[in-house]
Amino acid sequence: MISFESDYSAGAHPLVLQHIIESNMECLPGYGSDVYCKRAQEKIREACGCPDGEVFFLTGGTQTNAVVIASMLQEYEGVIAARTGHVSIHEAGAIENTGHKVLELDGKDGKLEPEAVEAYLRDFYQDENHEHMVFPGMVYITWPTEYGTLYTRRELEQLAEVCHRFDIPLYLDGARLGYGLMSREADVTLADIADLCDVFYIGGTKVGALCGEAVVFTGKQMPGHFLTLVKRRGALLAKGRLLGVQFDALFTDALYFAISRHAIDMAEALRELFREKGYRFYLESPTNQQFIILDNQKMEELKEQVRFGFWEKFDETHTVVRFVTSWSTAPEDLEKLRELL
């Protein structure tokens, strides 16, 4: 059985695991105050070209979104997101659990359109009754999106400009950030993202870590007493080292980028494979998630020997499925898949 089911199926990248092993018996202070956390924070600041940035490690994506969004919104504010955004549908109401509304806008292939965001903000303030409504207090985007797509630099600039004009932060959910940055179609760098966003996170769980996401506040604007806010949401690890050690490994010798590039190479090869064999794509994704339209009979056949994800029904006889590569995808897996297609 080969697996293209997700990018969180395997454990940690071997070099990440190695670092955990080597540091295991050291006695270190708790709650993220250890030397590995500090070292990782410094390396991330450097990789972001963001010497004033503040970095905080959290355990998973939904937790990170809830903690960051709740900590940056005023009580009367909500967060703008695409209707297909992770915070909108796949976090079991974690944002609403913090008391804030997700203000859902229609998007395209998982992306918010800067014009639509601008129109929403403009209309909001022009509405005579807006004091009876939830104030838009942040823009949330995913990069890559849930559909594997990427905002271009131009689009990010436009979103940043709109946010800046309305004085609200732009927050980028980078659960798969590495896979976006290493995409051949990406025209932005990590430093660009740090430059354009007020806050974002560098996903670890899906890019080689056992768990862990690194939140970057890009300009000394981390909310006051953030550690307490994190603790209060049950998100503070006693052995914070677990996160620091892993990110220290991921940002040593650009490992994060190298393993992301590998996943992209595998995705490109996978895409080529399906294309060669005449399969149709549901949409064009330049990252590690590929959406393919399978004949239902073929899908059932494949399921016997390959793990992949169901996405949605396409028509009576076809289904959209998702194939995902990751740092752990082996070229041999692709060879086996070639034989099955």
Added chain:
Amino acid sequence: MISFESDYSAGAHPLVLQHIIESNMECLPGYGSDVYCKRAQEKIREACGCPDGEVFFLTGGTQTNAVVIASMLQEYEGVIAARTGHVSIHEAGAIENTGHKVLELDGKDGKLEPEAVEAYLRDFYQDENHEHMVFPGMVYITWPTEYGTLYTRRELEQLAEVCHRFDIPLYLDGARLGYGLMSREADVTLADIADLCDVFYIGGTKVGALCGEAVVFTGKQMPGHFLTLVKRRGALLAKGRLLGVQFDALFTDALYFAISRHAIDMAEALRELFREKGYRFYLESPTNQQFIILDNQKMEELKEQVRFGFWEKFDETHTVVRFVTSWSTAPEDLEKLRELL
């Protein structure tokens, strides 16, 4: 520098780490549905003598308390706890963040007194205005307590009986459960605890894991859609395996108990050491946390070579400090300490 600062200073117990390493490259389903989680759940049920129990893995203690308490209380209820309880003072308001009040009662050496709990419950329902008050909906205890003390079997039975009579659950926070069970003064077993409590958790973070706590609902009464409740609080790990693998190791060949016993042996030796040297104890603790009254000058001297915790000022010239042993405390550490006392 030797460390008696806490039981979460070192990484994972070597056998736990070994299990992580061995399973690392396996591709497994996410969110706790993997075979290691299932295996660990089964082993825990067995260790608890509780075949109908339901087991769920979470990442840390504060998170576990918030998720469990919020999921079991009705909206109009709060949780009774000792004023010194972890949920009362050291979780940054994580329980209140879920909308529930901690109903704090005076205790003794960290323990709630069954009579006081009973009186509180009785008085509450006799109060004509109790509909304007927070209903007591659960009793929360720590075992061992924050002071290292233990409820006796008799006390646990009394608490369970009171809870049963008022039809509210008894919840035991076992962040250091192993160190309690292996104490020479403990007169209860893990099976007794499962028998007396409606829900409790077996602490991993402080007993050999990198992170992780195992919640046990003792009688098929896990709240409905618990996974969704966990997700919604940002507490669901994508790689749930990380927790399952560790608890699988901890509950193989009774490792959890063996390493806890080691910590207790070390604590007994440490206690003996201080006693021999004529130090006074702040209170008698039969577990891995020892509270010693140090002359301030001696404290400053010791600090140069030993890490330990500040607890509270005792008088103008003395301070209460906390020494903690764990599965990772080495006999040589005690030897070095002996020389310094």
Added chain:
Amino acid sequence: MISFESDYSAGAHPLVLQHIIESNMECLPGYGSDVYCKRAQEKIREACGCPDGEVFFLTGGTQTNAVVIASMLQEYEGVIAARTGHVSIHEAGAIENTGHKVLELDGKDGKLEPEAVEAYLRDFYQDENHEHMVFPGMVYITWPTEYGTLYTRRELEQLAEVCHRFDIPLYLDGARLGYGLMSREADVTLADIADLCDVFYIGGTKVGALCGEAVVFTGKQMPGHFLTLVKRRGALLAKGRLLGVQFDALFTDALYFAISRHAIDMAEALRELFREKGYRFYLESPTNQQFIILDNQKMEELKEQVRFGFWEKFDETHTVVRFVTSWSTAPEDLEKLRELL
């Protein structure tokens, strides 16, 4: 200046006020336990043909929606509503403030379509990942809607049937209930509504009271300790009599219906007036809110002598405005308006 701005511009209906005056100096027990509350509850149960119903008085619509919805949802559930519903956009996030998501569906003229609700519920449970999503736990509708429209009996039956099949309650927000019941197009009675809905409220604030809404749980299923839930949300009046006295008056000699009918008569006349004069309607509303498309120049002229509401821009030279009648609209106001059109 004549006013068609809203149905909450004037104070209380004279008979309601009279009842307040007459009972003013009586010493009564607090928090809704007085004789007027009990009497009003009894009269409402009778008017609803619902002897087992439980009635509770609250102060305003947003408060009522938040209290009712939060008290009936499980923690992991959200409430289905039309994207244009009051809870979706005009309550400043009051539902999210209770931790629950509003699951917004597209509707038509303010109404949810039963087929769309059914499809949403079916798709939800068929989605393999639905445990990572907010469970739909209630259907919320407004009757009349924010657009003045009415669900037919058939539509209400269909919605009730869908809710029943999926075992979730149907909740009807009747802020303007009287104006719906007295509409010439309404094919349901108050008893029908009590029969089809699990819970609904009879709006007082917009139908002759100074403040006050009467929540009706139609079948002995009021959430446990509801008074405490209300208190906890700051929604319990010490002088609960204020609400009881008003609803006692409104449900004596069918006053509620009589004054609602008056408003409908006025709305019919107003509609006729605009129609005669050749104005276009934005949509057909059979209740007390009328939406008219005005030429911008005419709108500015009218504004000098009439108060009405801005609804939305129609095109470059036209605007949709809202004219509202109520129990307090006088025939002379219509005469004056006729001269101005």
Added chain:
Amino acid sequence: MISFESDYSAGAHPLVLQHIIESNMECLPGYGSDVYCKRAQEKIREACGCPDGEVFFLTGGTQTNAVVIASMLQEYEGVIAARTGHVSIHEAGAIENTGHKVLELDGKDGKLEPEAVEAYLRDFYQDENHEHMVFPGMVYITWPTEYGTLYTRRELEQLAEVCHRFDIPLYLDGARLGYGLMSREADVTLADIADLCDVFYIGGTKVGALCGEAVVFTGKQMPGHFLTLVKRRGALLAKGRLLGVQFDALFTDALYFAISRHAIDMAEALRELFREKGYRFYLESPTNQQFIILDNQKMEELKEQVRFGFWEKFDETHTVVRFVTSWSTAPEDLEKLRELL
């Protein structure tokens, strides 16, 4: 039957009711933007000697406490209150429902001791682990307290000074403010309170209104978008006039003070009555709540003809009861009581 049960047993003071009646048929804008609200705000600012103050009307005390406290605290903060404070025990957890902890301190006769507050704040910041604790973000006091007692000017100054030093607001719950100000023992004026507190409320419900409390932010520091915060908590009345009209009446010709003084005169007479007859007092209260120790047999006798409140058991044969006077207490009620004692 005569009643000394509470100060919210009767309806509105006749002059307040008169103002409601006279303004009833006026068409006014909603949500507190009407001329009566503005007029009342202006009069209150003047009575407070506080031209920069901002005034907002809410419906009841618990609602006011929840809205004010939640709007002024940072997410990581809680509010310090006496263990006997209204927010601590008699609001069904309304503060915790907003996510904030009530940090309860022991007090004396319902009052916080400035030294205790100072010690708490000092100790908090000296605690090495305070980032794992709830930050004290406000001090809440009641004046008069739940026991009818009053802080002296000196005590208020001390509390204000401590708050100022630690940069947190002092909030005074004045549910019975008038009865405090008119007490013969009060050595502060309304202007003094406005001067010493950052925010407070002038209780209307218990001092002559049907409902309503006037929050005063004393120095242009009302939280941003306060109306939206109020709306979001379901606390915004559509017919905000109801509150404005009543406070306009209460602050015309010093009615608020006159009717409060009447209640105090009645309380003094009541106190004298009990004293004469040799009854013991539970504590010395200089305001409209009097706590008397009754022999149980006498208590049962009295109950037949007088309504009063049960407070607590004193000993096996005695009970503490509460007698309350108000603006509506008639001298004849005292005469009747005299005969019964």
